[in-house]
Amino acid sequence: MSGNPYLYAAYAVTWIIHIAYLATIVRRYARLQREIEELKKPGGRS
Amino acid sequence: MKRAFPILGVLTAILLSYALYQALVAAPTEQTMGDVQRIFYYHVPSAWTAFILFFVNFGASVFYLIKRNAAADIVALVSAEVGVVFCTVVLVTGPIWARPVWGIWWTWDMRLTSTLVLWLIYVSYLFLRRFSSSGQTPILAAALSVLGALCVPFVYLSIRFFRTQHPQPVIGGGGSIDPRMLHVLLVNWLAFSCFAFLVCWSRYRLESLQRDVDQAHALESLLDPRGSLR
Amino acid sequence: MTPPAGITRATLVKDMRLEWRSKDAINSMLFFSLLVVVVFSFSFDPSAEESRQIAGGLIWVAFLFAAVVALNQTWAREIRNQVLDAYRVSPAPANSLFLAKTLGNFIFVSVLEALMTPLFIAFYRLRSLGPMWQLLLVAVLGTWALVVNGTFFAAMSLRTRSREIMLPLLLFPISIPAILAMVQSTTAILNGEGAHFWIVLLATYDLVFTTVCLRLFETVLNAE
Numbered sequence: 001m002s003g004n005p006y007l008y009a010a011y012a013v014t015w016i017i018h019i020a021y022l023a024t025i026v027r028r029y030a031r032l033q034r035e036i037e038e039l040k041k042p043g044g045r046s
Numbered sequence: 047m048k049r050a051f052p053i054l055g056v057l058t059a060i061l062l063s064y065a066l067y068q069a070l071v072a073a074p075t076e077q078t079m080g081d082v083q084r085i086f087y088y089h090v091p092s093a094w095t096a097f098i099l100f101f102v103n104f105g106a107s108v109f110y111l112i113k114r115n116a117a118a119d120i121v122a123l124v125s126a127e128v129g130v131v132f133c134t135v136v137l138v139t140g141p142i143w144a145r146p147v148w149g150i151w152w153t154w155d156m157r158l159t160s161t162l163v164l165w166l167i168y169v170s171y172l173f174l175r176r177f178s179s180s181g182q183t184p185i186l187a188a189a190l191s192v193l194g195a196l197c198v199p200f201v202y203l204s205i206r207f208f209r210t211q212h213p214q215p216v217i218g219g220g221g222s223i224d225p226r227m228l229h230v231l232l233v234n235w236l237a238f239s240c241f242a243f244l245v246c247w248s249r250y251r252l253e254s255l256q257r258d259v260d261q262a263h264a265l266e267s268l269l270d271p272r273g274s275l276r
Numbered sequence: 277m278t279p280p281a282g283i284t285r286a287t288l289v290k291d292m293r294l295e296w297r298s299k300d301a302i303n304s305m306l307f308f309s310l311l312v313v314v315v316f317s318f319s320f321d322p323s324a325e326e327s328r329q330i331a332g333g334l335i336w337v338a339f340l341f342a343a344v345v346a347l348n349q350t351w352a353r354e355i356r357n358q359v360l361d362a363y364r365v366s367p368a369p370a371n372s373l374f375l376a377k378t379l380g381n382f383i384f385v386s387v388l389e390a391l392m393t394p395l396f397i398a399f400y401r402l403r404s405l406g407p408m409w410q411l412l413l414v415a416v417l418g419t420w421a422l423v424v425n426g427t428f429f430a431a432m433s434l435r436t437r438s439r440e441i442m443l444p445l446l447l448f449p450i451s452i453p454a455i456l457a458m459v460q461s462t463t464a465i466l467n468g469e470g471a472h473f474w475i476v477l478l479a480t481y482d483l484v485f486t487t488v489c490l491r492l493f494e495t496v497l498n499a500e
Binding site: 004006007009010011013014017018021022025028029032035036039 | 066070080081082084085088089092127128131134135138139142143145146241245248249252255256259262263266
């Protein structure tokens with residue numbers, strides 16, 4: 001495969017977009033887990 | 047159920063790697079465009095996946111309007127979000143492909159233009175979901191989804207006629223496709239579909255959990271004797 | 277119980293009367309439309325020949341701006357006086373309300389267009405090569421397309437945050453095929469070419485979206 005910069009740019013951008021979206025899911029999940037811990041604490045107010 | 051997810055994740059990763067290899071190495075080089083044409087193997091499957099997801103959104107929205115099923119509402123939200131992600135990929139890879147081939151970043155090509163309009167419709171859908179008050183959101187979003195879906199045939203008809211009047215370069219070319227290329231295309235489509243499914247599944251679980259937590263918060267403030275509700 | 281048509285007419289008459297009495301909304305809208313035309317004329321200053329090519333697009337974009345500002349006002353009065361809640365509990369069918377609101381907006385926006393058009397003709401020295409009645413038909417169909425969706429989305433945006441930006445945000449993407457049809461047909465008619473396809477497309481669009489908006493309005497009104 002010859003090196004065509006546009007080709008690699010396209011493939012790279014595709015994965016950057018997908019990884020960025022997955023990152024938002026992971027971050028929200030982590031924040032949610034923290035909230036759940038808060039809720040579980042006895043008598044804890046959120 | 048929970049153990050299926052990591053297994054599917056690994057399988058999908060393998061499939062995606064294989065598909066990538068096929069696209070970059072195994073697929074024959076195109077005569078006119080050269081290696082740049084290989085963008086095709088990412089551009090087209092992303093488009094198909096996006097359209098399928100938007101169709102799922104339409105189905106879930108109709109189901110919600112009829113049955114008021116909360117799970118359907120989550121499916122609608124998830125399919126719209128992931129659909130927009132894939133649609134964004136299409137709209138970014140398209141110009142990257144067009145630039146070396148045609149020397150221009152954008153063209154009112156049939157597919158690119160209709161994809162842009164779809165993207166706009168579903169981004170507006172996501173804005174509506176974000177900005178409306180939570181009690182109303184599912185119904186309003188479902189109504190917008192129905193209108194958006196109805197719009198789709200008009201989008202195609204109008205752009206098609208517009209293009210016959212103002213011919214534009216076609217990204218990806220028309221006509222028949224080499225069977226080896228078709229094979230690579232389908233492999234990539236399968237890989238991305240599996241990937242999309244897993245992303246949707248994760249997003250679904252996140253949303254479901256989020257709603258449970260929100261309910262727990264609401265319940266807590268209702269029950270708390272020190273709270274505002276006397 | 278009064279028939280739906282009677283309710284539509286009554287609501288429409290009420291709205292017209294209120295607008296006429298207040299005159300604030302009308303006057304500010306008229307002046308706004310004038311401003312839009314003037315600003316466009318400064319920004320795009322073509323010769324008489326070129327103007328026929330771009331006038332179609334310019335006019336409809338100007339109409340679009342005017343329509344959005346008019347539509348945003350639509351429900352403002354209703355919200356202020358909690359009229360919507362009254363409608364919800366009344367036995368009057370939601371369709372009648374929607375139709376009345378849409379007709380009212382249609383009349384309102386048409387008045388604005390009637391003001392803006394002679395100004396455009398003057399500033400751009402426009403002369404149509406095609407028949408006037410076709411331009412009028414496109415104007416009616418196009419305005420209806422914007423107004424029927426606009427009224428529906430205005431109702432949807434009622435209790436959203438940033439209500440006034442939500443309306444154009446929702447309206448524009450869905451209106452794109454209609455806008456394309458309006459602009460292309462106007463340009464074609466001005467240049468003496470055929471616009472049959474676009475006019476039929478626009479009419480079909482109007483039919484489909486009017487039906488669906490009527491059907492869904494009750495659901496949207498009663499959301500929550």
